[in-house]
Amino acid sequence: MLAALRHRYGILLVLAIVIAVLPLAFPSSYYFRVASLVWVSAFAAIGLNILMGKAGQVSLGHAGFFGIGAYAVAIGPTHLGVPSLVALLLGCLLSALLAFLVGRPILRLKGHYLAIATLGFGVLVALVITTESRWTGGPDGMSVMKLTLFGWRASGSDTWYWITGGLLLAGTWIALNLDETPTGRAFRALHDSEIAARVTGINVNRFKLQAFVIAAVYASLAGSALALMNGFVNPDQAGFLHSIELVTMVVLGGLGSVLGSIVGAAVLIMLPQVLTVFQEYENLLLGAIIIVSMIFMREGIVPMLSKFMMGRRA
Amino acid sequence: MTCHSHFKSLAIAAAIALPLSGLSIYSPALAQQTVKIGSVLSVTGPASFLGEPEDKTLRMYVDKINAAGGVAGKKIELVIYDDGGDANKARTFATRLIEDDKVVAMVGGSTTGTTMAMVPVFEEAQVPFISLAGAIEVVDPVRKFIFKTPHTDKMACEKIFENLKQRNFTKIAMISGTDGFGASMRAQCVKVAPTYGVQIIAEETYGPRDSDMTAQLTKIKGVAGVQAVVNPGFGQGPAIVTRNYAQLGMSATPLYQSHGVASKSFIELAGPAAEGVRLPAAALLVGDKLPDGDPQKKVVVDYKQTFEATAKQPVSTFGGHAYDGLYIMVEAMKRANSTDAKKVRDEIEKTKGFVGTGGIVTMSPTDHLGLDLSAFRMLEVKGGDWTLLPPGT
């Protein structure tokens, strides 16, 4: 068993078991809803982690792509008569294309300048979504047609639990795949030393762009999934605060750790649900928890825990 | 992969399982003796000035009702969640109310965005939901289990345009907030303007957090022939618009605000600049100035006193909407002598002549709001307070 866990399929297996077994402990379908939210956010966070954790490029505007995915499945079927799944793919394509076009100039920037440029991009996307209300329903958002596959309608919290769980498994698989490949190594190389990566023949701009596009497609897919699951979309999903939330998930869980993104998403989605008992102290506690965990687990929850476990075994 | 991935996996399993199982501690207890009414409000976030008075009102009056013996022989248990103005969160809390708290009814939904996100949940679960959101789309088209108490933004536009017509104004300018409330009302106004022979000759917008609207107002000032300016918006925006309006010396042109600013704090924030501003609002704001014969007088004066004494802040029509929603719900339960969701729904729909803070409500299978234009009063700010505008001026 232990030996099997060294392999990336070991992680996938455990994740699959968790997804499969968790519902046994659910007293009501509200838990399906929360877990599905975790899976969707984790999916987006994993993508962003490829950009931030692997390739070392920050994006404070990633919710923009999330919003594009979400509005694609809203606008496609409603205004253009495109089936949901096709709209979802078109959303991915649009996100990828936009990431490609915007990424070329943006990714030349470094550090905080990259942060503000991506932030600006995200704000622009959210602004367009809020303003063009003829298409998007404006600030109150619009409803989304249910996903229909060969006559079968995807609805109900449990159905979406399995759909998003499957999506998460696929997303995890792909992210883990990258690790031991030339592309994955190029990402990590340019993160550690851009200059050394360049002199070893890595076209740094090309790989940054690839990571940006991958992360954009992940976010777009997650956005589409959430919109289809909720049956509605609104501009908040493309907003600055959602971008920050995604980044926090990645960093809190652990930069560069695929499992970390899942844990980070789980923490940030579930915390507000748990903290409701504290009523008006909710935000105060949320802030305090974020600060304390970043101080004591500065590399993120998962890397810190695994280091702790390794230390104990040694 | 390194060998410690095993622990990573364990950690994630634990991280997910523990808090979730922790949540189930709050599973329903004593469900027989109480009736659970749920609420999801924007107590924090950009719409907190809606959610906060609503939250306070609900708590205040549920205590009162319980002290008086409850409803249908049961005490009310109120479950309130704060969505922070986030529609996605509201949706999750709606599911939680239905699936986990197993509420039999819902009074809440501070904004149109959060309400629309929650509507499918209650429709599907067949639980009656009285929304506190403004936009007309909540009850148009009519959905079986969805009701609302505030006047629609369309009605606000109509009320304003009616007044414009009386003053023979036909050319107006609009400056709207780009938040949900402002954008929705703006759209409704644009739609009904032709019916009243009103022409919108200039249009500007401002963001929900903007702190200076002189640029937009200067542009409107530069347009010839503007006879009045209408400002659909809520929050602090209209107060700043009003102040900038006076600063630019535009006060000679009448300024109309919407029911989105219907609270004394608007006058406080806008200061002397608010003098002469008109707006459509519920009777609540002018309770003590209503003639004694007014059927609403007792209700609004009582509510105002109760709210201001407990909450220590000026009364707003927003809290009033929650009051109306709660009592429409409770009275329906009383009439049904049951807390069965479907029976309660049927009784809500039969609400007739209910005197609330927002007006006199008479619902029907085709009208889940039950208010008409008469529920709105046209007010003007005079001497730092709301005054009732005599009909025909």
Place this chain on the structure above:
Amino acid sequence: MTILKVDDIGISFGGLKAIDGVGFSVEAGQIFSIIGPNGAGKTTLFNVISGIYEASEGRIELAGQDVTRFAPDVLAARGLSRTFQNLQIFQRMTAIENVMVGRHLQEKCNLFADLFRLPSVTRQNKETRAAALAFLDEVGLRDHADTPAGALSYGACKRLEIARALAAEPRVLLLDEPAAGCNSVETEEIDRLICRVAAKGIAVVLVEHDMKLVMKISDRILALERGRPLIEGSPGEVRANPAVLEAYLGKHGAREAARA
């Protein structure tokens, strides 16, 4: 055969000429050293040759083709590889992964194949790993293959950088102070390593402060002073040149050295 030809190169920062009129050429299999006191512009020269800085004037030829102002990755693809004076290893990767990155140009890199890790990717990965292991062996780090690079000693990191540069199978290898911070045993190892590399026909351009090492292994030496060429010649010629001594030790020191 001349493989690298640098012709009258110059670069200035904010009006200050850091390099001015430097030119030399290196043959395949030759060890060509560049010496000079601190601030003479040796590293800057390397940065210009490897494309990190853009030359303001002059011309660089690689295997007979003009490569002036080419980007570093393009130069790498044409067979130019280098190490850094201040370590630039990939800290968060293991030693062998560092060298595998060095094989980047030898690998087929297809995003979609990588995302789904097709069988061809796994196969290639095995090959790359084997090759990388051979290069680690070459620099004596085989036993540390799976050690995180951040945990390696300074000397080991230096050798790891050389292994990574060699993994690209370059025609020209620029080594920036490979022996800095190494003890005499390690220095000797590096000395042998450089000679082995040159013997394979790779042109080695070396910047090094350890004069014993330089004099011992260099075929030709270029001495720089304040960004200008001082003299170019065989180790014997350079050693005998009073201007070099003076540049290194000052006028007084040079007299002392001559007397000694």
Place this chain on the structure above:
Amino acid sequence: MPEFFQFLVSGLTIGAVYALVALGFTLVYNASDVVNFAQGEFVMLGGMVTVFVHAAGVPLPLAALVAVIVSVVLGLSLYWLAIAPARGASAVSLIIITIGASILLRGAAQIVFDKQFHKLPAFSGDTPVQMLGAAVQPQSFWVIGGTAVMVLLLYVFLERTLLGKAVLATSANRFAARLVGINTTTIMALAFGGSAAIGGVAGILITPITLTSYDVGTLLALKGFAAAMLGGMGNPLGAVAGGLLLGLLEAFGAGYISSTYKDAFAFIVILAVLFAAPQGLFGRRTIERV
């Protein structure tokens, strides 16, 4: 032409606010490399504390002083309790900590104060001054003038005092600064306290115009950060220029083009500037040393 001046004044007033927030960002960034997203919360604190202390019967100037002191204390606490213990954490981790701090401060403010909007009386009355055809609120002069004074004070402090030089030295090279005996920890705490003071003063100056509530900080932090980046992170004059430019862009954008897309112009210009000058308008060009 009166329109032009009206837009100009409006832009300068809002721009001065952005400039002050950007200045706070810059001061902290220079001393500690931390991008402090809680900067906007100090502006909120300055306004809210003044409002509530003033409402309790304390004269306005005294209330303002209390507000600045509260801001500074919280700024120092932020450094000692959250930033200093996380020494050595990566830049993103530190940013997340400051985001956590901003959530915490907002959460505390909504409990300690309330969730209503509040205003302060304008310092010199509400009667607009007519200038070149534009109607200007007297408070605008306070905001613009206050910003100028703060910039000047900061300049004198940095250039003319030993402590200020120590701040500059720390920002140039923290390691070297420590070597020459500068207590960099104190310098960083000073920077956090200073930026909190700037934020607090900004909050007091602008509340009569913009009103305040517990959650005004988020947007101000966003705009202030944008302004700091536009000017070039780390350069105080750049921060001021960036802030003013951002304010002017918004005002003229809303006035001459479209109010709906006014926020878009600001960010489009930021993107355009960064594409042309990746270090911002006045940022230092760094040459990569390898």
